[in-house]
Amino acid sequence: MLETIGLTKRFGGLFANTDINLSIAEGEIRGLIGPNGAGKTTFINLLTGVEEPSSGDIWLAGKTLLGQVPYTRARRGLLRTFQVPKLFRNMTVLENLLIQHFACGQGTQRDARLRADGLLEMAGLTRLRDSPASHLSGGQQALLQLLGGFMVERLRCYLLDEPFAGVNPIVKDTMVELIHQYNRSRGITFLIVSHEMSVIRQLCSRVTVLAEGKVLIEGALDEVTANAQVIDAYLGKTWS
Amino acid sequence: MSRGLTRRGCGLRPLLISGLLIGVAALVPLRVNDYLLQVLTISFYYVVLAVSWNLLAGYTGQFSLAQQAFATIGAYTTGMLGHYYHVPIAVGIVAAGLVSGLVGAILGVMVLRLRAIYLAIATWAFAETLRITLTAAYEFTRGDLGLSVPTLLGNLDPLPYYYIFLAMAAASTLIVYLVVRSPIGFFLRAIKDDELRAASMGINTTFWKVFAFALTSVLSGLAGAFYAHYVAVISPQIADFTEMAKIIVMVIVGGIGTFAGPLAGAPVVQVVSSFLHQYGQWSNVIFAVLVIVLMRTYRDGGIALLLHAFRLLWARVADGRGQA
Numbered sequence: 001m002l003e004t005i006g007l008t009k010r011f012g013g014l015f016a017n018t019d020i021n022l023s024i025a026e027g028e029i030r031g032l033i034g035p036n037g038a039g040k041t042t043f044i045n046l047l048t049g050v051e052e053p054s055s056g057d058i059w060l061a062g063k064t065l066l067g068q069v070p071y072t073r074a075r076r077g078l079l080r081t082f083q084v085p086k087l088f089r090n091m092t093v094l095e096n097l098l099i100q101h102f103a104c105g106q107g108t109q110r111d112a113r114l115r116a117d118g119l120l121e122m123a124g125l126t127r128l129r130d131s132p133a134s135h136l137s138g139g140q141q142a143l144l145q146l147l148g149g150f151m152v153e154r155l156r157c158y159l160l161d162e163p164f165a166g167v168n169p170i171v172k173d174t175m176v177e178l179i180h181q182y183n184r185s186r187g188i189t190f191l192i193v194s195h196e197m198s199v200i201r202q203l204c205s206r207v208t209v210l211a212e213g214k215v216l217i218e219g220a221l222d223e224v225t226a227n228a229q230v231i232d233a234y235l236g237k238t239w240s
Numbered sequence: 241m242s243r244g245l246t247r248r249g250c251g252l253r254p255l256l257i258s259g260l261l262i263g264v265a266a267l268v269p270l271r272v273n274d275y276l277l278q279v280l281t282i283s284f285y286y287v288v289l290a291v292s293w294n295l296l297a298g299y300t301g302q303f304s305l306a307q308q309a310f311a312t313i314g315a316y317t318t319g320m321l322g323h324y325y326h327v328p329i330a331v332g333i334v335a336a337g338l339v340s341g342l343v344g345a346i347l348g349v350m351v352l353r354l355r356a357i358y359l360a361i362a363t364w365a366f367a368e369t370l371r372i373t374l375t376a377a378y379e380f381t382r383g384d385l386g387l388s389v390p391t392l393l394g395n396l397d398p399l400p401y402y403y404i405f406l407a408m409a410a411a412s413t414l415i416v417y418l419v420v421r422s423p424i425g426f427f428l429r430a431i432k433d434d435e436l437r438a439a440s441m442g443i444n445t446t447f448w449k450v451f452a453f454a455l456t457s458v459l460s461g462l463a464g465a466f467y468a469h470y471v472a473v474i475s476p477q478i479a480d481f482t483e484m485a486k487i488i489v490m491v492i493v494g495g496i497g498t499f500a501g502p503l504a505g506a507p508v509v510q511v512v513s514s515f516l517h518q519y520g521q522w523s524n525v526i527f528a529v530l531v532i533v534l535m536r537t538y539r540d541g542g543i544a545l546l547l548h549a550f551r552l553l554w555a556r557v558a559d560g561r562g563q564a
Binding site: 075088089 | 429443
Protein backbone atom coordinates (compact mmCIF):
# COMPACT_ATOMS: atom_id res chain seq x y z
CA MET A 1 0.00 0.00 0.00
CA LEU A 2 2.66 2.49 1.11
CA GLU A 3 6.27 2.20 0.06
CA THR A 4 9.30 4.45 0.31
CA ILE A 5 12.46 3.91 -1.69
CA GLY A 6 15.71 5.44 -0.47
CA LEU A 7 13.86 8.35 1.09
CA THR A 8 16.31 11.00 2.27
CA LYS A 9 15.81 14.45 3.75
CA ARG A 10 18.68 16.85 4.40
CA PHE A 11 18.32 20.12 6.30
CA GLY A 12 21.59 21.83 5.39
CA GLY A 13 24.24 19.46 6.68
CA LEU A 14 21.85 17.54 8.89
CA PHE A 15 20.43 14.26 7.62
CA ALA A 16 16.98 14.04 9.22
CA ASN A 17 16.06 10.93 7.20
CA THR A 18 18.65 8.79 5.42
CA ASP A 19 17.83 6.19 2.79
CA ILE A 20 14.60 4.94 4.34
CA ASN A 21 13.13 1.89 2.63
CA LEU A 22 9.80 0.98 4.13
CA SER A 23 7.05 -1.17 2.72
CA ILE A 24 3.67 -1.48 4.41
CA ALA A 25 1.20 -4.02 3.09
CA GLU A 26 -2.45 -3.21 2.51
CA GLY A 27 -4.43 -3.65 5.72
CA GLU A 28 -1.33 -3.70 7.91
CA ILE A 29 -0.99 -1.73 11.14
CA ARG A 30 2.67 -0.79 11.33
CA GLY A 31 4.33 0.75 14.36
CA LEU A 32 7.09 3.32 13.98
CA ILE A 33 9.17 3.75 17.09
CA GLY A 34 12.46 5.32 17.97
CA PRO A 35 14.03 7.76 20.41
CA ASN A 36 13.26 11.47 20.29
CA GLY A 37 14.93 13.16 17.34
CA ALA A 38 15.07 9.93 15.34
CA GLY A 39 13.26 11.59 12.42
CA LYS A 40 9.80 10.06 12.85
CA THR A 41 7.84 13.27 12.37
CA THR A 42 10.09 14.33 9.47
CA PHE A 43 9.26 11.00 7.87
CA ILE A 44 5.50 11.65 8.27
CA ASN A 45 5.99 15.15 6.84
CA LEU A 46 7.73 13.68 3.80
CA LEU A 47 4.95 11.16 3.27
CA THR A 48 2.25 13.82 3.44
CA GLY A 49 4.07 16.40 1.33
CA VAL A 50 4.64 19.02 4.02
CA GLU A 51 8.33 18.64 3.15
CA GLU A 52 9.81 17.56 -0.17
CA PRO A 53 12.45 14.81 0.10
CA SER A 54 16.03 15.56 -0.96
CA SER A 55 16.01 12.23 -2.79
CA GLY A 56 14.07 8.99 -2.95
CA ASP A 57 10.50 8.16 -3.86
CA ILE A 58 7.15 7.48 -2.18
CA TRP A 59 4.50 5.17 -3.61
CA LEU A 60 0.89 4.90 -2.53
CA ALA A 61 -1.16 2.06 -4.00
CA GLY A 62 1.18 1.72 -6.97
CA LYS A 63 1.48 5.43 -7.84
CA THR A 64 4.22 7.85 -6.90
CA LEU A 65 3.34 10.75 -4.60
CA LEU A 66 6.34 12.87 -5.55
CA GLY A 67 5.43 16.34 -6.74
CA GLN A 68 1.97 16.09 -5.20
CA VAL A 69 1.02 18.80 -2.72
CA PRO A 70 -0.50 17.86 0.66
CA TYR A 71 -4.12 18.33 -0.36
CA THR A 72 -3.92 16.12 -3.44
CA ARG A 73 -2.21 13.42 -1.38
CA ALA A 74 -5.11 13.60 1.06
CA ARG A 75 -7.51 13.11 -1.84
CA ARG A 76 -5.58 10.04 -2.90
CA GLY A 77 -6.54 8.54 0.47
CA LEU A 78 -3.51 9.44 2.60
CA LEU A 79 -4.54 11.28 5.76
CA ARG A 80 -2.70 12.08 8.96
CA THR A 81 -3.13 13.30 12.50
CA PHE A 82 -0.74 15.62 14.29
CA GLN A 83 1.32 15.05 17.41
CA VAL A 84 -0.21 18.10 19.08
CA PRO A 85 -3.90 17.75 18.18
CA LYS A 86 -4.77 20.37 15.60
CA LEU A 87 -8.48 21.03 15.75
CA PHE A 88 -10.38 24.04 14.50
CA ARG A 89 -11.00 25.61 17.86
CA ASN A 90 -13.64 28.01 16.61
CA MET A 91 -15.76 25.18 15.26
CA THR A 92 -17.94 22.78 17.18
CA VAL A 93 -17.09 19.12 17.63
CA LEU A 94 -19.55 18.18 14.89
CA GLU A 95 -18.23 20.85 12.52
CA ASN A 96 -14.70 19.52 13.02
CA LEU A 97 -15.90 16.24 11.53
CA LEU A 98 -18.07 17.76 8.80
CA ILE A 99 -15.20 19.83 7.45
CA GLN A 100 -13.25 16.67 6.72
CA HIS A 101 -16.21 15.51 4.66
CA PHE A 102 -16.40 18.83 2.80
CA ALA A 103 -12.65 18.73 2.18
CA CYS A 104 -12.49 15.38 0.43
CA GLY A 105 -15.48 13.27 1.34
CA GLN A 106 -18.01 11.73 -0.99
CA GLY A 107 -21.76 11.48 -0.70
CA THR A 108 -24.34 13.96 0.51
CA GLN A 109 -24.16 16.23 3.52
CA ARG A 110 -26.95 14.15 5.07
CA ASP A 111 -24.83 11.02 4.84
CA ALA A 112 -21.94 12.93 6.39
CA ARG A 113 -24.06 14.06 9.33
CA LEU A 114 -25.25 10.53 9.96
CA ARG A 115 -21.71 9.23 9.78
CA ALA A 116 -20.48 11.96 12.13
CA ASP A 117 -23.22 11.15 14.64
CA GLY A 118 -22.31 7.47 14.43
CA LEU A 119 -18.63 8.20 15.05
CA LEU A 120 -19.38 10.50 17.99
CA GLU A 121 -21.62 7.80 19.46
CA MET A 122 -18.89 5.17 19.14
CA ALA A 123 -16.37 7.52 20.72
CA GLY A 124 -18.70 8.60 23.53
CA LEU A 125 -18.57 12.25 22.46
CA THR A 126 -22.26 12.64 21.56
CA ARG A 127 -22.83 14.84 24.60
CA LEU A 128 -20.23 17.31 23.33
CA ARG A 129 -21.49 17.32 19.73
CA ASP A 130 -22.32 21.05 19.64
CA SER A 131 -19.66 22.35 22.03
CA PRO A 132 -16.72 24.31 20.66
CA ALA A 133 -13.75 22.02 20.08
CA SER A 134 -11.73 24.27 22.39
CA HIS A 135 -13.78 22.94 25.33
CA LEU A 136 -12.46 19.39 24.88
CA SER A 137 -9.77 17.90 27.10
CA GLY A 138 -6.43 16.97 25.56
CA GLY A 139 -7.43 13.32 25.27
CA GLN A 140 -10.79 14.11 23.73
CA GLN A 141 -9.06 16.35 21.20
CA ALA A 142 -6.76 13.52 20.19
CA LEU A 143 -9.79 11.25 19.87
CA LEU A 144 -11.72 13.76 17.75
CA GLN A 145 -8.71 14.24 15.52
CA LEU A 146 -8.57 10.47 14.95
CA LEU A 147 -12.29 10.35 14.13
CA GLY A 148 -11.80 12.99 11.40
CA GLY A 149 -10.12 10.59 9.00
CA PHE A 150 -12.90 8.03 9.38
CA MET A 151 -15.31 10.56 7.87
CA VAL A 152 -13.68 9.94 4.49
CA GLU A 153 -14.64 6.87 2.52
CA ARG A 154 -11.61 6.98 0.28
CA LEU A 155 -9.24 6.83 3.27
CA ARG A 156 -6.71 4.08 2.51
CA CYS A 157 -3.69 4.85 4.63
CA TYR A 158 -3.88 6.71 7.94
CA LEU A 159 -0.71 8.13 9.49
CA LEU A 160 -1.02 8.73 13.23
CA ASP A 161 1.72 10.84 14.82
CA GLU A 162 1.84 10.12 18.56
CA PRO A 163 -1.94 9.65 18.84
CA PHE A 164 -1.81 8.42 22.45
CA ALA A 165 0.47 11.04 24.01
CA GLY A 166 -1.16 12.44 27.15
CA VAL A 167 -4.36 10.46 26.62
CA ASN A 168 -5.99 8.78 29.62
CA PRO A 169 -6.30 4.96 29.62
CA ILE A 170 -10.05 4.89 28.96
CA VAL A 171 -9.88 7.16 25.91
CA LYS A 172 -6.80 5.26 24.81
CA ASP A 173 -8.80 2.02 24.84
CA THR A 174 -11.51 3.68 22.75
CA MET A 175 -8.90 4.78 20.21
CA VAL A 176 -7.34 1.31 20.03
CA GLU A 177 -10.80 -0.17 19.55
CA LEU A 178 -11.61 2.28 16.72
CA ILE A 179 -8.32 1.61 14.95
CA HIS A 180 -8.89 -2.16 15.16
CA GLN A 181 -12.43 -1.82 13.93
CA TYR A 182 -11.64 0.35 10.90
CA ASN A 183 -8.65 -1.80 10.09
CA ARG A 184 -10.76 -4.96 10.05
CA SER A 185 -13.99 -3.68 8.53
CA ARG A 186 -12.53 -1.39 5.86
CA GLY A 187 -9.02 -2.70 5.46
CA ILE A 188 -7.45 0.68 6.22
CA THR A 189 -3.66 0.65 6.49
CA PHE A 190 -2.17 2.42 9.52
CA LEU A 191 1.27 3.76 10.34
CA ILE A 192 1.41 4.64 14.02
CA VAL A 193 4.23 6.64 15.57
CA SER A 194 4.24 6.10 19.31
CA HIS A 195 6.31 5.73 22.43
CA GLU A 196 3.61 3.69 24.14
CA MET A 197 4.95 0.15 23.84
CA SER A 198 1.90 -1.48 25.43
CA VAL A 199 -0.44 0.02 22.83
CA ILE A 200 1.97 -0.77 20.00
CA ARG A 201 2.03 -4.35 21.23
CA GLN A 202 -1.79 -4.49 21.13
CA LEU A 203 -2.06 -3.04 17.64
CA CYS A 204 1.01 -3.79 15.53
CA SER A 205 2.27 -7.11 14.35
CA ARG A 206 5.37 -5.42 12.96
CA VAL A 207 7.29 -2.36 14.03
CA THR A 208 10.04 -0.34 12.38
CA VAL A 209 12.68 1.24 14.57
CA LEU A 210 14.12 4.56 13.47
CA ALA A 211 17.28 5.99 15.02
CA GLU A 212 19.31 8.99 13.85
CA GLY A 213 17.24 9.14 10.71
CA LYS A 214 17.89 5.57 9.63
CA VAL A 215 15.93 2.33 9.80
CA LEU A 216 17.65 0.33 12.53
CA ILE A 217 15.60 -2.83 12.43
CA GLU A 218 12.18 -4.12 11.51
CA GLY A 219 10.22 -7.00 13.02
CA ALA A 220 7.86 -8.05 15.80
CA LEU A 221 7.95 -5.72 18.82
CA ASP A 222 9.42 -8.28 21.22
CA GLU A 223 12.05 -9.16 18.66
CA VAL A 224 13.21 -5.61 18.11
CA THR A 225 13.12 -4.55 21.76
CA ALA A 226 15.46 -7.41 22.58
CA ASN A 227 17.91 -6.16 19.97
CA ALA A 228 21.11 -4.72 21.41
CA GLN A 229 21.28 -1.86 18.86
CA VAL A 230 17.78 -0.75 19.76
CA ILE A 231 18.61 -0.71 23.46
CA ASP A 232 21.70 1.33 22.62
CA ALA A 233 19.66 3.79 20.61
CA TYR A 234 17.17 4.34 23.39
CA LEU A 235 19.40 4.17 26.45
CA GLY A 236 22.85 5.03 25.20
CA LYS A 237 25.82 2.75 24.75
CA THR A 238 26.95 2.59 28.37
CA TRP A 239 23.91 0.54 29.37
CA SER A 240 24.54 -2.51 27.24
CA MET B 241 -6.30 35.02 20.75
CA SER B 242 -8.80 34.63 17.94
CA ARG B 243 -11.54 34.04 20.49
CA GLY B 244 -14.92 34.19 18.93
CA LEU B 245 -13.91 35.92 15.73
CA THR B 246 -16.01 33.50 13.76
CA ARG B 247 -17.78 31.70 16.57
CA ARG B 248 -21.26 32.79 15.64
CA GLY B 249 -20.61 32.72 11.94
CA CYS B 250 -23.03 30.04 10.90
CA GLY B 251 -26.41 30.13 12.61
CA LEU B 252 -29.61 31.69 11.40
CA ARG B 253 -29.47 34.47 14.00
CA PRO B 254 -27.05 36.67 12.06
CA LEU B 255 -29.44 36.59 9.10
CA LEU B 256 -32.34 37.63 11.33
CA ILE B 257 -30.36 40.49 12.85
CA SER B 258 -29.19 41.60 9.40
CA GLY B 259 -32.74 41.41 8.06
CA LEU B 260 -33.98 43.48 10.97
CA LEU B 261 -31.30 46.13 10.39
CA ILE B 262 -32.11 46.30 6.68
CA GLY B 263 -35.83 46.50 7.48
CA VAL B 264 -35.22 49.43 9.83
CA ALA B 265 -33.00 51.08 7.20
CA ALA B 266 -35.77 50.74 4.60
CA LEU B 267 -38.11 52.79 6.83
CA VAL B 268 -35.56 55.47 7.74
CA PRO B 269 -36.34 57.83 4.79
CA LEU B 270 -39.78 58.47 6.31
CA ARG B 271 -38.18 60.27 9.23
CA VAL B 272 -34.95 61.97 8.18
CA ASN B 273 -33.91 64.97 6.08
CA ASP B 274 -32.09 64.85 2.76
CA TYR B 275 -28.69 65.53 4.24
CA LEU B 276 -28.86 62.55 6.59
CA LEU B 277 -30.27 60.43 3.79
CA GLN B 278 -27.18 61.16 1.70
CA VAL B 279 -24.87 60.38 4.61
CA LEU B 280 -26.63 57.04 5.05
CA THR B 281 -26.49 56.31 1.32
CA ILE B 282 -22.71 56.69 1.41
CA SER B 283 -22.62 54.55 4.54
CA PHE B 284 -24.13 51.64 2.57
CA TYR B 285 -21.13 51.86 0.26
CA TYR B 286 -18.98 51.35 3.34
CA VAL B 287 -21.20 48.47 4.47
CA VAL B 288 -20.16 46.53 1.34
CA LEU B 289 -16.48 47.25 1.97
CA ALA B 290 -16.76 46.39 5.66
CA VAL B 291 -18.67 43.14 5.04
CA SER B 292 -16.12 42.15 2.36
CA TRP B 293 -13.19 42.95 4.58
CA ASN B 294 -14.77 40.98 7.43
CA LEU B 295 -14.90 37.92 5.16
CA LEU B 296 -11.28 38.34 4.11
CA ALA B 297 -9.74 39.35 7.45
CA GLY B 298 -12.25 38.11 10.03
CA TYR B 299 -13.08 34.72 8.54
CA THR B 300 -10.08 33.84 6.35
CA GLY B 301 -7.44 35.57 8.46
CA GLN B 302 -6.02 37.48 5.48
CA PHE B 303 -5.48 40.84 7.15
CA SER B 304 -5.51 42.87 3.94
CA LEU B 305 -5.30 46.67 4.03
CA ALA B 306 -6.40 47.19 0.44
CA GLN B 307 -10.19 46.96 0.53
CA GLN B 308 -10.59 50.64 -0.38
CA ALA B 309 -8.16 50.12 -3.28
CA PHE B 310 -10.52 47.65 -4.94
CA ALA B 311 -13.41 50.06 -4.61
CA THR B 312 -11.14 52.66 -6.23
CA ILE B 313 -10.31 50.29 -9.09
CA GLY B 314 -14.04 49.76 -9.61
CA ALA B 315 -14.76 53.48 -9.50
CA TYR B 316 -12.02 54.40 -11.98
CA THR B 317 -12.80 51.47 -14.31
CA THR B 318 -16.35 52.60 -14.92
CA GLY B 319 -15.37 56.27 -14.64
CA MET B 320 -12.66 56.11 -17.32
CA LEU B 321 -14.68 53.83 -19.59
CA GLY B 322 -17.54 56.31 -19.43
CA HIS B 323 -15.33 59.38 -19.74
CA TYR B 324 -13.19 58.25 -22.67
CA TYR B 325 -15.28 55.64 -24.47
CA HIS B 326 -18.82 56.68 -23.52
CA VAL B 327 -19.58 53.15 -22.47
CA PRO B 328 -23.10 52.69 -21.03
CA ILE B 329 -23.17 52.87 -17.24
CA ALA B 330 -24.40 49.27 -16.82
CA VAL B 331 -21.49 47.95 -18.90
CA GLY B 332 -19.08 50.13 -16.93
CA ILE B 333 -20.32 48.72 -13.63
CA VAL B 334 -19.99 45.11 -14.80
CA ALA B 335 -16.49 45.85 -16.10
CA ALA B 336 -15.64 47.41 -12.73
CA GLY B 337 -16.57 44.18 -10.94
CA LEU B 338 -14.55 42.07 -13.38
CA VAL B 339 -11.43 44.25 -13.34
CA SER B 340 -11.45 44.52 -9.53
CA GLY B 341 -11.92 40.76 -9.20
CA LEU B 342 -9.06 40.07 -11.60
CA VAL B 343 -6.68 42.46 -9.84
CA GLY B 344 -7.84 41.02 -6.49
CA ALA B 345 -7.03 37.49 -7.65
CA ILE B 346 -3.58 38.61 -8.87
CA LEU B 347 -2.85 40.35 -5.56
CA GLY B 348 -4.12 37.24 -3.75
CA VAL B 349 -1.63 35.08 -5.66
CA MET B 350 1.21 37.52 -4.97
CA VAL B 351 0.66 37.52 -1.20
CA LEU B 352 -0.05 33.77 -0.92
CA ARG B 353 3.04 33.02 1.09
CA LEU B 354 2.84 36.08 3.31
CA ARG B 355 1.41 35.88 6.78
CA ALA B 356 -0.14 38.34 9.21
CA ILE B 357 1.82 41.58 9.39
CA TYR B 358 3.76 40.91 6.16
CA LEU B 359 0.52 40.48 4.25
CA ALA B 360 -0.81 43.68 5.82
CA ILE B 361 2.30 45.61 4.73
CA ALA B 362 2.24 44.22 1.19
CA THR B 363 -1.44 45.03 0.65
CA TRP B 364 -0.97 48.48 2.18
CA ALA B 365 1.88 49.11 -0.25
CA PHE B 366 -0.36 48.02 -3.12
CA ALA B 367 -3.09 50.45 -2.09
CA GLU B 368 -0.63 53.32 -1.71
CA THR B 369 0.91 52.57 -5.10
CA LEU B 370 -2.51 52.68 -6.68
CA ARG B 371 -3.34 56.01 -5.04
CA ILE B 372 -0.05 57.61 -6.07
CA THR B 373 -0.34 56.24 -9.62
CA LEU B 374 -3.81 57.71 -10.00
CA THR B 375 -2.54 61.05 -8.73
CA ALA B 376 0.58 61.05 -10.91
CA ALA B 377 -1.15 59.93 -14.11
CA TYR B 378 -3.35 63.01 -14.00
CA GLU B 379 -3.28 63.34 -17.78
CA PHE B 380 -5.55 60.31 -17.93
CA THR B 381 -7.18 60.24 -14.53
CA ARG B 382 -7.34 64.02 -13.98
CA GLY B 383 -5.67 63.29 -10.62
CA ASP B 384 -6.71 65.44 -7.70
CA LEU B 385 -8.78 67.66 -9.97
CA GLY B 386 -11.24 64.80 -10.04
CA LEU B 387 -12.76 62.77 -12.84
CA SER B 388 -16.35 63.61 -13.58
CA VAL B 389 -18.63 60.65 -13.94
CA PRO B 390 -22.26 60.64 -15.12
CA THR B 391 -24.81 59.93 -12.41
CA LEU B 392 -26.66 56.66 -12.36
CA LEU B 393 -30.15 58.11 -12.73
CA GLY B 394 -29.28 61.36 -14.42
CA ASN B 395 -30.51 63.35 -11.43
CA LEU B 396 -29.62 63.84 -7.78
CA ASP B 397 -32.91 63.02 -6.06
CA PRO B 398 -31.58 61.31 -2.88
CA LEU B 399 -34.39 58.83 -2.27
CA PRO B 400 -33.90 56.39 -5.22
CA TYR B 401 -30.15 56.33 -4.57
CA TYR B 402 -30.81 55.54 -0.95
CA TYR B 403 -32.77 52.42 -1.88
CA ILE B 404 -30.35 51.37 -4.62
CA PHE B 405 -27.43 51.54 -2.19
CA LEU B 406 -29.43 49.79 0.52
CA ALA B 407 -30.24 46.97 -1.91
CA MET B 408 -26.56 46.76 -2.86
CA ALA B 409 -25.53 46.49 0.80
CA ALA B 410 -28.22 43.88 1.47
CA ALA B 411 -27.20 41.82 -1.57
CA SER B 412 -23.51 41.88 -0.60
CA THR B 413 -24.35 40.87 2.95
CA LEU B 414 -26.50 38.00 1.69
CA ILE B 415 -23.75 36.79 -0.66
CA VAL B 416 -21.18 36.81 2.13
CA TYR B 417 -23.65 35.09 4.45
CA LEU B 418 -24.30 32.30 1.94
CA VAL B 419 -20.57 31.84 1.42
CA VAL B 420 -19.92 31.68 5.17
CA ARG B 421 -22.67 29.10 5.68
CA SER B 422 -21.58 26.88 2.79
CA PRO B 423 -18.66 24.43 2.88
CA ILE B 424 -16.55 27.28 1.49
CA GLY B 425 -17.09 29.08 4.80
CA PHE B 426 -15.71 26.05 6.61
CA PHE B 427 -12.62 26.09 4.38
CA LEU B 428 -12.00 29.79 4.94
CA ARG B 429 -12.32 29.47 8.72
CA ALA B 430 -10.06 26.43 8.64
CA ILE B 431 -7.41 28.34 6.69
CA LYS B 432 -7.48 31.06 9.31
CA ASP B 433 -7.16 28.59 12.18
CA ASP B 434 -4.49 26.27 10.83
CA GLU B 435 -3.46 26.25 7.19
CA LEU B 436 -1.24 23.18 7.47
CA ARG B 437 -4.00 21.09 8.95
CA ALA B 438 -6.48 22.41 6.38
CA ALA B 439 -4.17 21.32 3.56
CA SER B 440 -3.43 17.94 5.11
CA MET B 441 -7.13 17.13 5.28
CA GLY B 442 -7.53 17.76 1.56
CA ILE B 443 -8.48 21.44 1.31
CA ASN B 444 -6.94 23.35 -1.59
CA THR B 445 -5.83 26.25 0.60
CA THR B 446 -4.16 28.15 -2.25
CA PHE B 447 -7.33 28.20 -4.31
CA TRP B 448 -9.61 29.29 -1.48
CA LYS B 449 -7.29 32.08 -0.32
CA VAL B 450 -7.22 33.50 -3.83
CA PHE B 451 -10.97 33.00 -4.06
CA ALA B 452 -11.50 35.06 -0.90
CA PHE B 453 -9.40 37.87 -2.36
CA ALA B 454 -11.20 37.75 -5.69
CA LEU B 455 -14.73 37.61 -4.28
CA THR B 456 -14.21 40.44 -1.80
CA SER B 457 -12.57 42.48 -4.56
CA VAL B 458 -15.51 41.96 -6.93
CA LEU B 459 -17.94 43.14 -4.24
CA SER B 460 -15.81 46.15 -3.35
CA GLY B 461 -15.25 46.98 -7.02
CA LEU B 462 -18.98 46.96 -7.72
CA ALA B 463 -19.59 49.14 -4.66
CA GLY B 464 -16.90 51.55 -5.88
CA ALA B 465 -18.55 51.74 -9.30
CA PHE B 466 -21.96 52.58 -7.82
CA TYR B 467 -20.28 55.11 -5.56
CA ALA B 468 -18.65 56.81 -8.55
CA HIS B 469 -21.99 57.08 -10.35
CA TYR B 470 -23.53 58.58 -7.23
CA VAL B 471 -20.97 61.21 -6.18
CA ALA B 472 -20.31 62.13 -9.84
CA VAL B 473 -16.71 63.24 -9.20
CA ILE B 474 -14.02 60.81 -8.09
CA SER B 475 -10.47 61.53 -6.98
CA PRO B 476 -7.55 59.38 -5.74
CA GLN B 477 -8.66 60.40 -2.25
CA ILE B 478 -10.95 57.32 -2.16
CA ALA B 479 -7.83 55.10 -2.18
CA ASP B 480 -6.37 56.89 0.82
CA PHE B 481 -5.38 54.83 3.84
CA THR B 482 -7.77 56.79 6.06
CA GLU B 483 -10.58 55.10 4.11
CA MET B 484 -9.20 51.69 5.08
CA ALA B 485 -8.84 52.86 8.68
CA LYS B 486 -12.50 53.88 8.57
CA ILE B 487 -13.52 50.40 7.36
CA ILE B 488 -11.61 48.80 10.22
CA VAL B 489 -13.23 51.20 12.72
CA MET B 490 -16.67 50.32 11.34
CA VAL B 491 -16.07 46.59 11.67
CA ILE B 492 -14.70 46.94 15.19
CA VAL B 493 -17.44 49.29 16.38
CA GLY B 494 -20.08 46.96 14.93
CA GLY B 495 -18.28 43.94 16.28
CA ILE B 496 -15.58 41.95 14.54
CA GLY B 497 -17.06 38.96 16.36
CA THR B 498 -20.45 39.21 14.69
CA PHE B 499 -21.68 38.68 11.19
CA ALA B 500 -24.13 41.62 11.35
CA GLY B 501 -21.51 43.86 13.00
CA PRO B 502 -20.25 45.64 9.88
CA LEU B 503 -23.83 46.22 8.78
CA ALA B 504 -24.57 48.27 11.89
CA GLY B 505 -21.09 49.70 12.41
CA ALA B 506 -20.83 51.41 9.03
CA PRO B 507 -23.95 53.65 9.26
CA VAL B 508 -23.24 54.54 12.89
CA VAL B 509 -19.65 55.56 12.21
CA GLN B 510 -20.57 57.38 9.03
CA VAL B 511 -23.35 59.40 10.66
CA VAL B 512 -21.30 60.26 13.74
CA SER B 513 -18.28 61.25 11.66
CA SER B 514 -20.43 63.48 9.46
CA PHE B 515 -21.49 65.38 12.58
CA LEU B 516 -17.92 65.50 13.86
CA HIS B 517 -16.80 66.83 10.48
CA GLN B 518 -16.97 70.41 11.72
CA TYR B 519 -14.09 69.60 14.09
CA GLY B 520 -11.88 68.51 11.16
CA GLN B 521 -9.27 65.87 11.87
CA TRP B 522 -10.41 65.56 15.47
CA SER B 523 -13.09 63.05 14.46
CA ASN B 524 -10.31 60.56 13.66
CA VAL B 525 -8.87 61.01 17.12
CA ILE B 526 -12.26 60.40 18.70
CA PHE B 527 -12.72 57.20 16.70
CA ALA B 528 -9.23 56.03 17.57
CA VAL B 529 -10.01 56.46 21.26
CA LEU B 530 -13.33 54.65 20.80
CA VAL B 531 -11.58 51.71 19.12
CA ILE B 532 -8.98 51.48 21.88
CA VAL B 533 -11.67 51.56 24.57
CA LEU B 534 -13.76 48.91 22.78
CA MET B 535 -10.76 46.62 22.22
CA ARG B 536 -9.75 46.94 25.88
CA THR B 537 -13.18 46.50 27.37
CA TYR B 538 -15.58 44.79 25.01
CA ARG B 539 -13.85 43.12 22.11
CA ASP B 540 -17.02 41.70 20.58
CA GLY B 541 -18.04 45.22 19.59
CA GLY B 542 -21.07 47.44 19.83
CA ILE B 543 -23.74 45.08 18.49
CA ALA B 544 -22.76 42.35 20.88
CA LEU B 545 -22.64 44.88 23.71
CA LEU B 546 -26.19 46.02 22.90
CA LEU B 547 -27.47 42.45 22.61
CA HIS B 548 -25.81 41.62 25.91
CA ALA B 549 -27.37 44.63 27.63
CA PHE B 550 -30.74 43.78 26.10
CA ARG B 551 -30.52 40.22 27.37
CA LEU B 552 -29.66 41.39 30.89
CA LEU B 553 -32.55 43.84 30.82
CA TRP B 554 -34.92 41.18 29.50
CA ALA B 555 -33.80 38.75 32.19
CA ARG B 556 -34.50 41.40 34.82
CA VAL B 557 -37.95 42.16 33.40
CA ALA B 558 -38.80 38.45 33.20
CA ASP B 559 -37.50 38.05 36.74
CA GLY B 560 -39.65 40.93 38.00
CA ARG B 561 -42.71 39.36 36.40
CA GLY B 562 -41.94 36.05 38.02
CA GLN B 563 -41.82 37.62 41.45
CA ALA B 564 -45.02 39.63 40.97
